[in-house]
Amino acid sequence: MSSPSAVHRTGRLETYSYDDQIVRMFIVATIIWGAVAMLVGVTIAFQLATWKMNFGLQWITFGRLRPLHTNAAIFAFCGNAMFAGIYYSHQRLLKARLFNDVLSRIHFWGWQAIIVSAALTLPFGITRGKEYAELEWPITIAIAVIWVVFAVNFFGTLIRRRERHIFVAIWFYIATILTVAVLHIVNGLGLPVTIFKSYSVYAGVQDALVQWWYGHNAVAFFLTTPFLGLMYYFVPKAANRPVYSYRLSVVHFWSLVFIYIWAGPHHLLYTTLPEWVQTLGMVFSIALWAPSWGGMINGLMTLRGVWDKVRTDPVLKFMALALTFYGMATFEGPLLSIKSVNSIGHFTDWIPGHVHAGTIGWNYLLIAGILYYMVPKLWNTEIFSKKIANTQFWLATIGLALYYVSMVSAGITQSLMWRAIDVNGKLVYPNFIETVVKIVPMYWVRAFGGTFVFISFLLMTYNLFKTMNQGTIGEIEVFEAYALDDSSLEENAGHHRKLEGLPMVFAVLSLIAILVGSAIEIVPSLLSNQYITKIDAVKPYKPLELLGRDIYLREGCYLCHSQQVRPMAHEVLRYGKNSEAGEFIYDHPFQWGSKRTGPDLARIGGKYPNMWHYRHMINPRDVTPQSIMPIYKWLVEQKLDLSTLTKKLSVMKQLGVPYSDVDIASGVENAQAQAKLISADLMNQGVPKEVEDKELIALIAYLQRMGTDYGSLPVNK
Amino acid sequence: MEVITILIPLAILLALSFIVGFIWMTMKGQYDDMETPALRMLIEDEKISPRKNIISTKEKK
Numbered sequence: 196m197s198s199p200s201a202v203h204r205t206g207r208l209e210t211y212s213y214d215d216q217i218v219r220m221f222i223v224a225t226i227i228w229g230a231v232a233m234l235v236g237v238t239i240a241f242q243l244a245t246w247k248m249n250f251g252l253q254w255i256t257f258g259r260l261r262p263l264h265t266n267a268a269i270f271a272f273c274g275n276a277m278f279a280g281i282y283y284s285h286q287r288l289l290k291a292r293l294f295n296d297v298l299s300r301i302h303f304w305g306w307q308a309i310i311v312s313a314a315l316t317l318p319f320g321i322t323r324g325k326e327y328a329e330l331e332w333p334i335t336i337a338i339a340v341i342w343v344v345f346a347v348n349f350f351g352t353l354i355r356r357r358e359r360h361i362f363v364a365i366w367f368y369i370a371t372i373l374t375v376a377v378l379h380i381v382n383g384l385g386l387p388v389t390i391f392k393s394y395s396v397y398a399g400v401q402d403a404l405v406q407w408w409y410g411h412n413a414v415a416f417f418l419t420t421p422f423l424g425l426m427y428y429f430v431p432k433a434a435n436r437p438v439y440s441y442r443l444s445v446v447h448f449w450s451l452v453f454i455y456i457w458a459g460p461h462h463l464l465y466t467t468l469p470e471w472v473q474t475l476g477m478v479f480s481i482a483l484w485a486p487s488w489g490g491m492i493n494g495l496m497t498l499r500g501v502w503d504k505v506r507t508d509p510v511l512k513f514m515a516l517a518l519t520f521y522g523m524a525t526f527e528g529p530l531l532s533i534k535s536v537n538s539i540g541h542f543t544d545w546i547p548g549h550v551h552a553g554t555i556g557w558n559y560l561l562i563a564g565i566l567y568y569m570v571p572k573l574w575n576t577e578i579f580s581k582k583i584a585n586t587q588f589w590l591a592t593i594g595l596a597l598y599y600v601s602m603v604s605a606g607i608t609q610s611l612m613w614r615a616i617d618v619n620g621k622l623v624y625p626n627f628i629e630t631v632v633k634i635v636p637m638y639w640v641r642a643f644g645g646t647f648v649f650i651s652f653l654l655m656t657y658n659l660f661k662t663m664n665q666g667t668i669g670e671i672e673v674f675e676a677y678a679l680d681d682s683s684l685e686e687n688a689g690h691h692r693k694l695e696g697l698p699m700v701f702a703v704l705s706l707i708a709i710l711v712g713s714a715i716e717i718v719p720s721l722l723s724n725q726y727i728t729k730i731d732a733v734k735p736y737k738p739l740e741l742l743g744r745d746i747y748l749r750e751g752c753y754l755c756h757s758q759q760v761r762p763m764a765h766e767v768l769r770y771g772k773n774s775e776a777g778e779f780i781y782d783h784p785f786q787w788g789s790k791r792t793g794p795d796l797a798r799i800g801g802k803y804p805n806m807w808h809y810r811h812m813i814n815p816r817d818v819t820p821q822s823i824m825p826i827y828k829w830l831v832e833q834k835l836d837l838s839t840l841t842k843k844l845s846v847m848k849q850l851g852v853p854y855s856d857v858d859i860a861s862g863v864e865n866a867q868a869q870a871k872l873i874s875a876d877l878m879n880q881g882v883p884k885e886v887e888d889k890e891l892i893a894l895i896a897y898l899q900r901m902g903t904d905y906g907s908l909p910v911n912k
Numbered sequence: 913m914e915v916i917t918i919l920i921p922l923a924i925l926l927a928l929s930f931i932v933g934f935i936w937m938t939m940k941g942q943y944d945d946m947e948t949p950a951l952r953m954l955i956e957d958e959k960i961s962p963r964k965n966i967i968s969t970k971e972k973k
Contacts, residue, residue, distance in 0.1 A: 361937070373926075445946070449931075675958055
């Protein structure tokens with residue numbers, strides 16, 4: 196039968212077919228990268244349970260693998276899944292073939308090339324040092340280019356559609372494309388030093404704000420809105436039931452995208468970010484609860500009347516559980532944004548627990564449902580084995596439950612130990628390591644939970660490839676529908692039609708233009724930091740310390756150590772004076788971190804002698820028994836690279852760090868002199884070999900400097 | 913904190929574009945019909961079949 200709206204149409208009857216091959220390509224990529232992402236995830240989970248799993252190899256040590264895991268899971272696995280699902284549903288909802296087959300291929304191969312280059316750079320420590328935005332500037336630019344290709348292809352299809360109504364799923368896709376472009380560009384701004392190294396244009400608290408504005412919205416607009424869009428297409432299709440309330444879907448879409456943009460600062464509660472910005476982020480985060488649950492309720496209620504099918508149909512089963520986890524994660528999110536709850540949850544394992552309820556519970560399970568829907572359709576067959584799918588379902592559920600419960604209990608346990616103060620006003624657990632040892636059993640539970648999830652994914656991989664194998668691609672199907680135009684409608688119809696499509700393209704292009712323009716104009720003024728209360732004692736890093744800081748970034752230290760003492764009694768007791776915004780004005784990028792697997796380092800400078808750091812890096816357990824930190828012995832073996840130092844200093848100067856020309860010209864000399872001092876001290880203490888020109892010396896210089904400028908001032912404020 | 917001078921206008925710009933988008937789409941009649949889109953998306957596409965000619969002549973009046 197023809198659609199009701201066709202009655203009003205007198206446009207030409209056209210024939211068309213879909214580009215399903217591109218969907219198949221993205222599906223295969225999804226499966227492969229998903230397995231890789233989870234394998235790396237399981238590996239780093241075991242590395243946290245036992246440091247021996249780092250094998251003393253720098254390329255696979257936690258700090259370098261963790262960005263590989265997050266980037267693979269978010270951009271490779273969820274990214275490819277998103278593109279597969281969008282290209283499948285977009286064509287069908289609009290009754291139009293994708294705009295351009297060549298663009299689709301560029302999109303596909305470009306994205307895979309980006310993923311491969313990520314996998315080839317991150318293990319070598321080539322990183323921007325910003326969470327979820329680690330990829331260095333050439334890759335960051337490539338992402339922007341491929342994203343524009345995707346946008347053109349997407350909006351081109353929209354313009355050529357044969358269905359006037361833009362179904363709600365497509366709105367979710369539009370919001371995704373626009374917002375991700377803006378976030379990626381703003382947060383990606385940096386000045387290159389070499390092809391493999393750049394510095395963020397923002398520093399300290401500003402960098403933190405931009406980063407988490409991006410970071411939270413990466414969750415919102417990369418892992419949530421596109422998948423809600425997919426949910427609105429695939430759940431009704433799989434259930435063969437109309438969505439519970441179409442009106443609710445529209446209301447929930449517009450309110451969600453409006454509110455999401457503001458929630459980022461909840462990642463920076465109790466930091467030196469201005470208090471009103473924190474409160475703004477908190478209020479909007481709590482408000483997010485409503486639209487999020489609008490989506491969850493709408494999805495689950497769509498299944499009313501087909502719950503019997505949920506029991507037997509793997510597709511619906513995965514979708515129902517995914518929606519349930521979406522509801523749980525979006526309840527927990529606002530909860531964690533409340534300052535008092537955040538003071539417990541922040542920096543602990545509760546956060547990875549929360550994140551994985553979202554990424555495993557919502558994204559992976561929904562993707563599984565969608566793949567089980569699309570693959571049989573695109574290969575003209577049935578699911579190879581429902582039994583395997585069922586086993587996968589239960590393995591994933593049990594694995595996630597183990598993961599989540601262990602992480603939340605580890606997080607709360609550790610946080611309560613951190614803050615325990617006895618009647619004399621002293622910390623009950625003054626040694627950080629005590630609080631770590633307590634939760635190591637939970638790290639084991641998490642690692643095994645993660646293994647369950649990984650195995651469940653392998654089962655799906657097998658099941659889907661078997662399904663593909665038994666099916667055939669078949670002939671390209673040709674469909675027919677009426678064109679939306681034009682001539683036979685009233686006179687201004689053609690004019691109307693143009694207006695309808697063009698503004699979309701126009702909106703995207705003008706948004707990009709606005710962004711680039713405002714970036715060029717505003718960035719210089721950003722570098723002055725005039726609104727942050729200056730602390731005279733805070734001076735730029737010395738050349739050797741700057742190099743040490745780059746090693747700190749390279750090794751991903753920020754993934755386990757924070758640099759932010761929150762204004763709380765127990766933190767001040769444990770670490771020292773609470774942090775001030777003025778301390779970080781030369782930090783390009785900021786390194787506040789988001790997780791304390793190890794202690795905070797904001798006041799580490801001068802706390803231990805150089806020799807302590809030397810021994811600690813070679814084997815952390817020499818100075819801290821039971822430490823779970825990996826060994827970093829290659830820092831004592833590798834020569835410090837001084838060749839780019841001058842360039843680094845001058846780039847920093849361009850970014851507003853007050854280095855004089857003399858400072859820059861004598862940078863190398865200065866670094867060597869400082870290295871000599873440190874290594875002489877180490878030799879005095881009995882270090883057997885010459886270490887003056889090794890990387891470790893630079894790292895020690897940086898660690899010994901950290902927090903000392905302001906930290907050594909008397910407390911009298 | 914000058915970065916706020918980009919982030920807030922940018923967030924407002926984005927939020928505003930969502931609101932304008934919503935109003936524009938409502939005025940264009942995208943949301944006049946809140947019932948059938950949910951049903952129509954369930955209908956599978958029409959494959960070319962021998963019925964083709966009959967339907968098209970009928971619809972064309």
